[in-house]
Amino acid sequence: xxxxxISEPGQSPxxxxxxIAVGIDLGTTHSLVAAVRNGVSECLPDAEGRVVLPSVVRxxxxxxxxxxxxxxxxxxxxxxxTIASVKRLMGRGVxxxxxxxxxxxxxxxxxxxxxIHTIAGIKSPVEISAEILATLRFRAEDSFNDDxxxxxxxxxxxxxxxxxxxxxxAAQLAGLNVLRLINEPTAAAIAYGLDNAAExxxxxxxxxxxxxxxxxxxxxxxxxxxxxxxxxxxxxxxDYDRALAELLLQRSSLVAASPExxxxxxxxxxxxxxxxxxxxxxxxxxxxxxxxxxxxxNRDEFEAVTQPLTHRTLQAVRKALRDxxxxxxxxxxxxxxxxxxxxxxxxxxxxxxxxxEPLTNLNPDEVVALGAAIQANQLAGNNPSGDLxxxxxxxxxxxxxTMGGLVERVVPRNQTIPTAMAQDFTTYKDGQxxxxxxxxQGERDLVADCRSLARFELRGIPPMAAGAARIRVTFxxxxxxxxxxxxxxxxSGVEARIxxxxxxxxxxxxxxxxxxxxxxxxxxxxRARALVEARVDADRLLLATRSALEMDGDLLGEEALYExxxxxxxxxxxVGSTDPSVIExxxxxxxxxxxxxxxMRMNRGISKALAGKSIESI
Amino acid sequence: MNLQDNDFALFGLKQAFxxxxxAIDVRWKELQRxxxxxxxxxxxxxxxxxxxQWSVRINEAYQRLKxxxxxxxxxxxxxxxxxxxxxxxxxxxxxxxxxxxxxxxxDDAGDLDAVENLLADVQAARKALLQQCAQDLDERQDxxxxxASVRALMFMDKFAQDLNxxxxxxx
Numbered sequence: 001x002x003x004x005x006i007s008e009p010g011q012s013p014x015x016x017x018x019x020i021a022v023g024i025d026l027g028t029t030h031s032l033v034a035a036v037r038n039g040v041s042e043c044l045p046d047a048e049g050r051v052v053l054p055s056v057v058r059x060x061x062x063x064x065x066x067x068x069x070x071x072x073x074x075x076x077x078x079x080x081x082t083i084a085s086v087k088r089l090m091g092r093g094v095x096x097x098x099x100x101x102x103x104x105x106x107x108x109x110x111x112x113x114x115x116i117h118t119i120a121g122i123k124s125p126v127e128i129s130a131e132i133l134a135t136l137r138f139r140a141e142d143s144f145n146d147d148x149x150x151x152x153x154x155x156x157x158x159x160x161x162x163x164x165x166x167x168x169x170a171a172q173l174a175g176l177n178v179l180r181l182i183n184e185p186t187a188a189a190i191a192y193g194l195d196n197a198a199e200x201x202x203x204x205x206x207x208x209x210x211x212x213x214x215x216x217x218x219x220x221x222x223x224x225x226x227x228x229x230x231x232x233x234x235x236x237x238x239d240y241d242r243a244l245a246e247l248l249l250q251r252s253s254l255v256a257a258s259p260e261x262x263x264x265x266x267x268x269x270x271x272x273x274x275x276x277x278x279x280x281x282x283x284x285x286x287x288x289x290x291x292x293x294x295x296x297x298n299r300d301e302f303e304a305v306t307q308p309l310t311h312r313t314l315q316a317v318r319k320a321l322r323d324x325x326x327x328x329x330x331x332x333x334x335x336x337x338x339x340x341x342x343x344x345x346x347x348x349x350x351x352x353x354x355x356x357e358p359l360t361n362l363n364p365d366e367v368v369a370l371g372a373a374i375q376a377n378q379l380a381g382n383n384p385s386g387d388l389x390x391x392x393x394x395x396x397x398x399x400x401x402t403m404g405g406l407v408e409r410v411v412p413r414n415q416t417i418p419t420a421m422a423q424d425f426t427t428y429k430d431g432q433x434x435x436x437x438x439x440x441q442g443e444r445d446l447v448a449d450c451r452s453l454a455r456f457e458l459r460g461i462p463p464m465a466a467g468a469a470r471i472r473v474t475f476x477x478x479x480x481x482x483x484x485x486x487x488x489x490x491x492s493g494v495e496a497r498i499x500x501x502x503x504x505x506x507x508x509x510x511x512x513x514x515x516x517x518x519x520x521x522x523x524x525x526x527r528a529r530a531l532v533e534a535r536v537d538a539d540r541l542l543l544a545t546r547s548a549l550e551m552d553g554d555l556l557g558e559e560a561l562y563e564x565x566x567x568x569x570x571x572x573x574x575v576g577s578t579d580p581s582v583i584e585x586x587x588x589x590x591x592x593x594x595x596x597x598x599x600m601r602m603n604r605g606i607s608k609a610l611a612g613k614s615i616e617s618i
Numbered sequence: 619m620n621l622q623d624n625d626f627a628l629f630g631l632k633q634a635f636x637x638x639x640x641a642i643d644v645r646w647k648e649l650q651r652x653x654x655x656x657x658x659x660x661x662x663x664x665x666x667x668x669x670x671q672w673s674v675r676i677n678e679a680y681q682r683l684k685x686x687x688x689x690x691x692x693x694x695x696x697x698x699x700x701x702x703x704x705x706x707x708x709x710x711x712x713x714x715x716x717x718x719x720x721x722x723x724x725d726d727a728g729d730l731d732a733v734e735n736l737l738a739d740v741q742a743a744r745k746a747l748l749q750q751c752a753q754d755l756d757e758r759q760d761x762x763x764x765x766a767s768v769r770a771l772m773f774m775d776k777f778a779q780d781l782n783x784x785x786x787x788x789x
Contacts, residue, residue: 019660150659179659223647379659389651415681418655420674478670479655598664606672609652610628611619 019149021179021380022140023187023372026129026153026167028087029209029236031055032366033136034373035143036382041191041370044143052365053139057131058082059120067135076263079104081119085210086132088233089114089125090170091162091504098234113166113504126170133174150177152376154368157183157215157229158395160441161453161483162504168482179379181480182390185215186224187371188337192359194219200332201227201324205350205358207313207340210236214317216324216331223391225416230320235312237273237340243305244297245269248284251295261288268293276302277342303345310349317353334358339365392417394477398453401438405447410475413443420476424490427471431463435471439485452503456485462492534583538575541587542568545594548601555600567593621671624696625679635690635755637683646680687775690751691768697761701768713770716743720777724784737781744774 022035022044030052034043043051050069058071059081066074075082083105094100094107094114108115108122115124133153140148153176155167164181171178185204189195194202199220206213213231217224245265249256256265268286275282281298321328334350336358341347350358362370375390377383393414399407400423411421425435435458442450461469470490477483488495545568553561567590574586619628626633629645651657653672658665682688691701709717720736727733747767754764 180656220643220647223650379656381660389647389654390656391647391650391654416677418670418674419677476670476674479673595664598662599668602658602661602665602668603672606653606669607619610649610672 018382019380020140020144020146021149021373021376021382022136022151023369023374023376024133024136024151024153024171024176025184025187025369025372026087026133026155026170027055027208027368028085028211029055029238030365031132031136032369033140034366034369035140036373036377041373041377043366043369044140046139047142053132053135054084055087055132056082056084057086057128059118059123062120065120065131067131076259079259081105083116083118083123083128086125086128089116090129091160091164091166092125093504111503113162126166126173129167129170130173133171133176137174137176148176149380150179150376152180152182152187152372152379153178154184154187154372155181156211156213157185157226158213158231159481160396160451161398161481162441162451164481166504168480178480179376180390181482182372182375183215183226183392184213184337184368185217185229185335186226186390186392187368187375188335189217189219189224189371190374191362191367191371192335194333194335195224198332201326201330203317203321203331203334203354204337205313205317205334205341206231206337207346208236208338209340210234210238212236212313212316214313214320216320216326223389225391226393226395227326228320228324229395230316230323232312232316235309237338239309240273240306240340240343241266241269243309244272244302247297247301247305248272248293248295252291252293254288254290254293256288256290258289261290264288265293272297273302273343277344299344306345310345313346314349314353328354331356335367336360336364337367390479392479392481394419394481396441396451397443398439398441398475398477398483399450400473401440401447407440407442407445407447407450411477415477417477417481418479420474422472422474425471425473426467427461427464427469428466430466432466432469433461433463434459435461437473437485439475439483453483454485454503456487458487460494461489462494464491530580531578531583534580534587535575538571538583538587541590542571545590548594548597552597552601552604555604556597560597563593564590564597621675625683625692628676628679629683631683633693633696635686635693635752637689639684642680642683646676646684649676686748686751687768687771690748690755690764690771693755694761694765694768699761699765701765701772703769703772709769709773710766713773717773717777724777724781727784730785733781733784737778737785740774740778740781744771744778747771747774 020035022033023041025032032043032051032053034041045051046053053068054072056068056071056075058066058074058078060066071082075084089097092114093112094109097103097107097114100107106117108117113124113126115122116128137148137151151171153167153171155164159167168178168181184206188204188206189202197219200218202217202219204215204217206215211231211233212235213229215229216227218227245256245268248265248269256262264286265288268284272282272284276297276299281296284293284295284297286293331354334354334356336347336350341360341364347358347360394411394417395413397409397413398411399409402408408423410423411419425437427435437456437458438447439453439456440447440450441453444450458471458473461471468491471487472490473485473487475483475485545564549564556564571586571590574583577583624633629642629649631637631642631645650673653669653676655666655669655673658669682692694701720740723736724733727736747770751764751767751771754760754767
């Protein structure tokens with residue numbers, strides 16, 4: 001619905017009404033939801049008081065599923081239907097999966113996004129992620145006993161268009177209104193209040209369960225820019241567990257043959273690791289099928305076997321600094337993210353490398369969600385005095401395929417977003433009415449080395465002689481880093497129609513179909529509630545339109561004014577109906593009619609604000 | 619203020635080549651603070667679209683203003699002397715000679731030091747040309763003369779890129 005309340009930017013339409021907005025960290029191994037309550041950002045716990053939700057979904061049959069701890073507990077028993085680390089498959093094809101044969105479940109061998117065979121049928125990573133997101137959404141709704149207005153969801157800074165789009169699709173499927181996708185390191189920086197801190201360069205060192213990410217951010221005037229990202233998608237706390245497990249087997253002269261042994265051993269190693277984070281020595285005990293493990297282990301021994309892993313993270317840090325063109329002495333602060341940064345050797349190695357103590361006073365598991373919640377609260381308009389502006393850059397270049405499989409770059413990487421770039425194309429045959437475009441993302445010169453994002457077909461080009469048509473294709477990248485493409489033939493002014501075939505994403509039709517049979521529409525008998533909501537919406541829109549007309553009615557011509565008034569009358573009339581769909585239809589009609597007006601008002605508002613700024617500063 | 623204003627007017631800057639980079643950065647962020655779609659996240663799709671248009675326009679101007687070469691080219695264009703980098707590649711023979719010498723020197727460069735020395739030469743020449751541009755545009759008000767310098771600078775930037783790639787190979 002087009003809201004017309006733009007006179008006081010940053011404020012919610014009704015100051016007494018607080019909108020509930022949450023931040024969600026959709027992680028590879030676990031996910032969290034946080035919200036600002038009483039001015040403080042905090043993670044929301046489940047009924048058992050746990051804030052972390054393992055990012056694991058188990059399908060029991062066509063209807064039932066387990067999500068989180070229950071799914072995790074049954075992972076070894078039912079590996080084929082228990083999907084973990086689905087984040088790695090988001091916006092990715094089967095060919096991108098490093099060792100598909102090592103996965104306990106089977107992937108559908110088809111082009112497009114990798115999908116998984118389960119007992120409940122074929123599931124896409126978007127659907128599986130949506131299960132996790134919906135679980136967090138219900139948790140938040142239960143916490144507040146109210147609907148959620150919207151969510152900020154975090155993604156790794158290096159996520160490309162397909163991965164970001166997949167994340168946004170999953171949120172939509174989970175019935176969440178996405179206020180913004182933000183980068184995980186940026187969220188961590190916000191949680192530490194670095195946006196209010198002194199200007200400078202910050203390093204975000206994020207060692208999770210299965211991934212390591214390093215991001216170099218620059219903060220100036222409260223704006224975060226991502227200078228460089230790096231890391232290792234196959235390095236995390238699990239590798240430390242594995243190294244420790246090897247050591248335990250070696251010391252006990254045993255082998256872990258069965259999956260049950262493996263699982264027991266990994267759990268043992270994890271327990272040891274956690275114990276050694278706080279104490280100097282621990283005893284590891286477990287019964288395996290081949291014999292008993294009973295090993296006494298001290299922290300030095302653990303650190304010695306995992307030293308190569310820690311070293312690998314620092315190599316990635318060095319590379320990221322080099323990419324940013326910075327020395328480590330230029331880094332003003334270091335933030336630690338991810339549960340694995342609780343290990344003392346990590347803290348020590350990072351402190352030694354940067355020559356300063358890293359920031360650690362927030363819980364490293366929660367920090368990303370906490371920052372996302374702060375941003376969500378701001379975007380929902382709950383914090384009118386807040387002045388947080390996130391300016392991101394596009395992480396990877398966008399280009400189109402040209403003759404010979406070469407890439408022509410359209411939007412270079414690190415360009416600040418939102419951005420729009422236009423490129424002219426022409427026809428090569430007389431009377432040609434369609435044109436195919438292949439959009440790729442990446443830094444390499446050959447299409448084959450870049451990531452295919454989508455194929456577009458422009459149709460409805462007026463027939464002309466070869467080379468006479470000038471088709472201007474505009475690539476727009478929004479503040480979330482998502483690409484939109486539009487095309488117009490310049491000579492005739494004809495808008496070409498675009499058919500998108502996303503290479504790894506879902507088409508709108510697919511999403512609509514998924515939505516249809518998803519939980520968000522499955523709730524029964526919503527009619528009474530819908531009626532109340534529709535009436536409230538109608539009143540609110542009428543009020544807003546009236547005040548907008550009072551303030552900026554001069555922007556409208558007589559005819560447009562007449563139309564708006566007519567649509568208002570019809571809404572006033574419809575409110576008397578008991579059928580919510582009648583009211584909703586009238587609301588929609590009014591919203592449609594007032595949309596150009598809203599745009600004009602907005603334009604006037606921004607124009608005034610910018611002009612005001614110029615006078616002040618000259 | 620409207621979307622069609624030129625970059626300098628949009629940023630409230632004097633239409634000239636000489637600019638303070640730090641001031642451009644500050645202006646950019648001030649303007650984005652007013653127009654960024656995030657500021658209107660709860661205001662509906664029409665507001666989002668308009669904010670996005672402004673935000674995109676501000677970023678476009680920022681990209682052009684902050685880079686001296688793009689700024690010079692833009693000033694020439696505003697003065698009615700477009701650069702036409704793609705259609706017009708005619709260069710003075712003296713400049714082409716120097717380009718050829720540099721290219722040969724790059725081919726012969728056998729170690730890191732040789733490439734770095736060459737890069738230093740190119741950077742010095744680039745700096746001199748930029749100063750030339752500044753004089754042509756700001757003092758002598760002769761955009762036609764500046765066009766030649768801008769084109770030469772584009773060649774140099776391309777060559778500097780090749781040099782940097784070569785440096786990466788040595789590392």
